Amino acid sequence: MIKLKGMYDSMVRCIISEELEAGDFSKEFSDIREKSQQFLPGAKVVLDFGGRGLSEEIVCRILSEFVWPSMIHVAAWITYDAASQDMLKRSGLPTSEPMPDTRVVEKGNMGALLLHRSLRSGQRVDHYGDVIIAGHVNDGAEVLSAGHVIVLGRLCGLVHAGCEGDENTSVVARSMEAMQVRIGSRIGSLDRGAIWWGKMVIVKVSEGSVLIDYWPVIK
Amino acid sequence: MASRIIVVTSGKGGVGKTTTTANLAVALASMGNRVVAIDGDIGLRNLDVIMGLENRIVYTLIDALEGICRLNQTLIRDKRIENLYMIPTAQSKTKDAVTSEQMKGICEDLRNDFDYILVDSPAGIEAGFRNAAAGADEALVVTTPEVSAVRDGDRIIGLLESMDKSPIRLIVNRIRPQMVKKGDMLSVSDVLDVLAIDLIGMVPDDESVVTSSNKGEPLTLSTDSPASRAFKNIASRIAGNDVPFQDLDGLDSNGKGFLGKIKRAFFGRC
Numbered sequence A: 001m002i003k004l005k006g007m008y009d010s011m012v013r014c015i016i017s018e019e020l021e022a023g024d025f026s027k028e029f030s031d032i033r034e035k036s037q038q039f040l041p042g043a044k045v046v047l048d049f050g051g052r053g054l055s056e057e058i059v060c061r062i063l064s065e066f067v068w069p070s071m072i073h074v075a076a077w078i079t080y081d082a083a084s085q086d087m088l089k090r091s092g093l094p095t096s097e098p099m100p101d102t103r104v105v106e107k108g109n110m111g112a113l114l115l116h117r118s119l120r121s122g123q124r125v126d127h128y129g130d131v132i133i134a135g136h137v138n139d140g141a142e143v144l145s146a147g148h149v150i151v152l153g154r155l156c157g158l159v160h161a162g163c164e165g166d167e168n169t170s171v172v173a174r175s176m177e178a179m180q181v182r183i184g185s186r187i188g189s190l191d192r193g194a195i196w197w198g199k200m201v202i203v204k205v206s207e208g209s210v211l212i213d214y215w216p217v218i219k
Numbered sequence B: 001m002a003s004r005i006i007v008v009t010s011g012k013g014g015v016g017k018t019t020t021t022a023n024l025a026v027a028l029a030s031m032g033n034r035v036v037a038i039d040g041d042i043g044l045r046n047l048d049v050i051m052g053l054e055n056r057i058v059y060t061l062i063d064a065l066e067g068i069c070r071l072n073q074t075l076i077r078d079k080r081i082e083n084l085y086m087i088p089t090a091q092s093k094t095k096d097a098v099t100s101e102q103m104k105g106i107c108e109d110l111r112n113d114f115d116y117i118l119v120d121s122p123a124g125i126e127a128g129f130r131n132a133a134a135g136a137d138e139a140l141v142v143t144t145p146e147v148s149a150v151r152d153g154d155r156i157i158g159l160l161e162s163m164d165k166s167p168i169r170l171i172v173n174r175i176r177p178q179m180v181k182k183g184d185m186l187s188v189s190d191v192l193d194v195l196a197i198d199l200i201g202m203v204p205d206d207e208s209v210v211t212s213s214n215k216g217e218p219l220t221l222s223t224d225s226p227a228s229r230a231f232k233n234i235a236s237r238i239a240g241n242d243v244p245f246q247d248l249d250g251l252d253s254n255g256k257g258f259l260g261k262i263k264r265a266f267f268g269r270c
């Protein structure tokens, strides 16, 4: 199914469900075009594919069957599949959540992205703000955030908080099971025998080094 | 019954896809189903060897695609069991010899004649895997209880989810209960924690698997070994029967096992 949802700044989010078969794209997109023809031309649209991987062929089809004929302006192509993100970037297509441009916002403070899913190996979230993962970050998955990162499940993959350079950011994980955490330009590492392994922790930068501590702090 | 096309996949190589495909094909056919096993691992033919049918190959999947023969001429009938067929692949071609569209076409053509179409696939996430999986409705993911195999399995599951395969179910192969008990091997429960998909079976590490593949006689044909029983149980679950899981880990007696876990709702979307 394809759904349209309003966002800020009269931006529209077009959510393409992962359950929708690629073979049904043409029909679903033409339905949406028909139903929404009053407001689609000129609208800024975020195309949100969730964890779906996109092939070159699918991107071409969406451009020619939906984007161009409906006269929309695509603000971003969102997919958590890392290989597809790379392909979109190579093609010069925007892949990160757009920022609201009427509000003055500081770097790393662009509004949080809340994700109700686990990220599997090979999946990546890249967001210009805080990220909350209501699931696990599996080994081989990546989270890049300009702000803070909170993982409500197990953190086994790679998290980079403050990836635009902000070292006042932190990473909180319900169960810390990653050998490495990045904050700003710094890298903290941990091994399996560490006392924090598998515990609920917060990771921050203090006086230039990456520090890990229990969270909440146990006194 | 509507026909079902099931791809057998894994992230890491050598974890037992071909063994699984052969044994499940035999077990499903013994239950009275019309079954065809397709060797989708193009260029690395070996399903025919494990099924003991290599000396009967005349035409391959690639010959049918190139128009050298008709699809039904590639079907090799297994004389040992009624209603069991296989389609071999070519050893000489590369994985690019087939496209996704062609693979879909072949699977659809076979739908009318079979209850189960099992597709053995190459390991990994490359085009070869995508092509083999293209025509399938559902998927079986095979992994061994090793960290690297599980991580690669996770990657494959993500891809299968984005290809709309459903259900995607897990087989944990080559379990060694003694090692699990000593803590030297991941338990099924550990594997399920990471992969968070439905478990359809566990297969113990069993020497008779090796001897049977060398002889070209899938275990489920005759032998009553632990792995053979495990594959028969999986076939029965695929057919929709409610077969209780064995406590292969030997961990459930102390409450750490997976049996409670498979019923529990998983955390997160997956």
Ligand SMILES: Nc1ncnc2c1ncn2[C@@H]1O[C@H](COP(=O)(O)OP(=O)(O)OP(=O)(O)O)[C@@H](O)[C@H]1O
Residues within 6 Å of the ligand: B010, B012, B013, B014, B015, B016, B017, B018, B019, B020, B041, B121, B122, B123, B173, B174, B175, B203, B204, B205, B206, B207, B209, B210, B213, B227
């Ligand atoms: N349960 C088991 N017990 C013992 N040996 C096993 C078991 N399952 C598979 N094997 C052995 O492991 C080896 C690899 O199995 P198989 O060829 O089925 O893997 P595969 O996933 O198809 O490999 P590839 O990725 O190369 O296609 C074989 O020698 C097989 O006999």
Ligand SMILES: [Mg+2]
Residues within 6 Å of the ligand: B017, B018, B019, B041, B046, B120, B121
């Ligand atoms: Mg194989």
